Amino acid sequence: MSLEDKLSKIKYEPDTVSHLRPDQEKCKTCKKKICTYVCPANVYEWIEDEDKLLVKFENCLECGACRIACEKKCIEWEYPKGTKGVTFKNG
Amino acid sequence: MSENKTEVIVVGAGPAGIACAVKIARSGHKVILIERGKFSGSKNIFGGAIYAQPTREIFPDFEKTAPLERKNVEHKYAILGEYDGTVVSYTNKHELPVSYTVLRGKFDRWMAEEAKKEGVILVEETVVRELIVKDEAVVGVKTELEDYYADIVVLADGVNSLLAKQIGLREDLETKDVAVSVKEVFKLPKEKINDRFHLNDDEGCIYEIFGGSMLGMLGLGFIYTNKESVSIGLGVTLDEFEKHKTKPYELLDKLKQHPVIAPLIKDGELLEYSAHLIPEGGYKKIPTIVGAGVMVVGDAAMLVNNFHWEGTNLAMISGKLAGETAVVALAKGDFSENSLDRYRIELEKSFVIKDLKTYRNLMDEIHLRKESFLKYYLERINMFFEMFISVNGVPKRKLFWDFIKNFIKNRSIKELFKDFFSVVKLLWSILIK
Numbered sequence: 319m320s321l322e323d324k325l326s327k328i329k330y331e332p333d334t335v336s337h338l339r340p341d342q343e344k345c346k347t348c349k350k351k352i353c354t355y356v357c358p359a360n361v362y363e364w365i366e367d368e369d370k371l372l373v374k375f376e377n378c379l380e381c382g383a384c385r386i387a388c389e390k391k392c393i394e395w396e397y398p399k400g401t402k403g404v405t406f407k408n409g
Numbered sequence: 410m411s412e413n414k415t416e417v418i419v420v421g422a423g424p425a426g427i428a429c430a431v432k433i434a435r436s437g438h439k440v441i442l443i444e445r446g447k448f449s450g451s452k453n454i455f456g457g458a459i460y461a462q463p464t465r466e467i468f469p470d471f472e473k474t475a476p477l478e479r480k481n482v483e484h485k486y487a488i489l490g491e492y493d494g495t496v497v498s499y500t501n502k503h504e505l506p507v508s509y510t511v512l513r514g515k516f517d518r519w520m521a522e523e524a525k526k527e528g529v530i531l532v533e534e535t536v537v538r539e540l541i542v543k544d545e546a547v548v549g550v551k552t553e554l555e556d557y558y559a560d561i562v563v564l565a566d567g568v569n570s571l572l573a574k575q576i577g578l579r580e581d582l583e584t585k586d587v588a589v590s591v592k593e594v595f596k597l598p599k600e601k602i603n604d605r606f607h608l609n610d611d612e613g614c615i616y617e618i619f620g621g622s623m624l625g626m627l628g629l630g631f632i633y634t635n636k637e638s639v640s641i642g643l644g645v646t647l648d649e650f651e652k653h654k655t656k657p658y659e660l661l662d663k664l665k666q667h668p669v670i671a672p673l674i675k676d677g678e679l680l681e682y683s684a685h686l687i688p689e690g691g692y693k694k695i696p697t698i699v700g701a702g703v704m705v706v707g708d709a710a711m712l713v714n715n716f717h718w719e720g721t722n723l724a725m726i727s728g729k730l731a732g733e734t735a736v737v738a739l740a741k742g743d744f745s746e747n748s749l750d751r752y753r754i755e756l757e758k759s760f761v762i763k764d765l766k767t768y769r770n771l772m773d774e775i776h777l778r779k780e781s782f783l784k785y786y787l788e789r790i791n792m793f794f795e796m797f798i799s800v801n802g803v804p805k806r807k808l809f810w811d812f813i814k815n816f817i818k819n820r821s822i823k824e825l826f827k828d829f830f831s832v833v834k835l836l837w838s839i840l841i842k
Contacts, residue, residue, distance in 0.1 A: 319662075319679065321658055323679075324593070324658065324679065324682035325682065327679055327680065327681055327682055328681060328682060328683070350651055352650070352651045355650040355651050355654065355655070355656055356589060356647055356650045356651070356656075356657070357656075358589060358591045358656075358657040358658055358684035359684065360656065360658075379683060379684040379685075380452060381589060381684045381685050381686050382568065382569040382686050383587075383589040383647060383684075383686060385569070386581065386582050386583075386584060386587055386647060386686075387584055387647050387650075387651075391581070396538070396571070397445055397536050397571075398536075399536060399553060400445055400533075400534035400535045400536045400552075400553060401447070401534050403452075404452070405446065405447050405451045405452075406450075406451055406452065406453070406454060406513070406514055406681065406683050407451075407512070407514040407515075407680075407681060408512045408513075408514060408594040408635075408638065408640070408680055408681040408683070409450060409451075409452075409453045409454040409455065409512065409513035409514055409592075409683055409685075
């Protein structure tokens with residue numbers, strides 16, 4: 319089963335604006351890009367052609383792994399608004 | 410200011426926050442419990458089982474009405490190689506259950522409803538963005554909509570506790586001190602679960618999994634049986650993913666395919682995939698848990714005993730002790746750091762800090778020796794049994810000596826001694842001092 323299929327089982331109410339805001343300038347200089355490994359929802363994807371970190375915040379499981387793992391400490395991370403984000407039923 | 414002022418605000422309606430709020434409400438004080446999720450438990454993830462004794466300390470009759478899944482009667486320790494495994498099992502159907510499996514979306518919600526019945530004011534779908542600090546004391550919270558003031562604010566806002574960080578009670582976590590856990594819940598008919606795990610009716614089984622897809626990594630896996638579903642997951646420290654160029658869900662997928670594990674969840678329909686962080690730093694990483702007008706409880710205070718898979722119980726008891734301290738402070742009208750320090754003292758007297766102190770060296774040693782303890786010896790245990798059951802015309806004495814030679818050859822005497830001293834050091838710190 320692909321990650322997309324797994325994520326499709328989760329109840330989300332995505333916001334229109336991202337609650338995850340990496341400093342793209344710092345991302346450009348980041349060698350390891352650990353966010354692209356640790357995220358359990360694969361929220362972060364490095365787009366080589368555009369020299370840019372794609373943030374699929376609507377898939378976020380709100381665990382906080384990226385915030386801690388980021389070597390540049392450049393992800394402005396906050397919880398989604400009270401009515402938004404993920405709702406787990408079987409946690 | 411007066412209409413938005415209460416006696417205590419508790420941020421986060423998980424086990425710690427609810428236990429704290431209930432204690433305060435029972436003493437007749439005003440307490441507001443703020444939860445960011447749609448309902449309590451909707452953002453919470455664990456293995457998981459809750460423990461009967463500590464839960465009774467908060468809700469004495471919980472076994473009668475709480476939404477429990479199964480009572481755990483069997484604990485299995487699965488030591489997995491790449492393709493094989495050794496499983497040790499302990500079964501006790503005689504004594505009262507030590508733990509019950511629950512689903513947090515149901516159980517935390519039930520606890521929060523019970524808390525409401527006892528006078529706690531529950532405010533859901535509300536994120537506390539910031540603490541309000543005046544004259545170096547916490548005096549309230551800023552939510553998205555408005556500011557609330559209180560004599561005491563209790564931070565039960567979970568492992569990420571941005572609020573404890575905001576007021577400098579804790580540093581940012583290091584990647585080695587926190588695990589990311591992923592979990593999948595599979596729907597299976599009750600009869601099938603009972604057959605596969607050798608259970609009757611409402612009995613449950615817990616698997617603690619070592620090795621397998623996590624060989625050589627600081628990580629462990631788990632399986633819990635629910636009424637009509639099976640939860641499987643693993644938690645691995647954050648620093649392993651970059652090092653091993655792998656992702657959390659890839660490790661779980663691989664674990665699910667292991668021959669020892671696969672039959673247990675076969676044909677299950679995936680109900681939910683989830684993830685959460687686990688504080689793994691132990692005693693040495695407990696932050697400052699008391700300040701003027703503020704106390705920190707549960708995961709926010711890093712209170713997890715990872716060696717024994719305990720977390721919700723430490724959360725509940727820390728919440729309870731903070732609640733009791735709040736009541737004492739309210740009676741005195743003294744919300745200073747000195748007054749609230751009673752919570753820290755009581756927590757240190759309790760099993761919570763005592764246990765974490767007992768295991769204070771564990772994580773450091775495991776980090777240093779994970780190639781041995783989480784790979785080499787796990788593999789050797791399986792290789793021993795592979796050798797022991799083999800029927801291949803080779804005389805047994807030769808088989809034994811080959812195993813012993815191999816054991817020493819593949820790990821230098823120096824490393825074996827280091828492992829030995831590491832175990833001695835750990836046992837000393839656990840049993841003596």
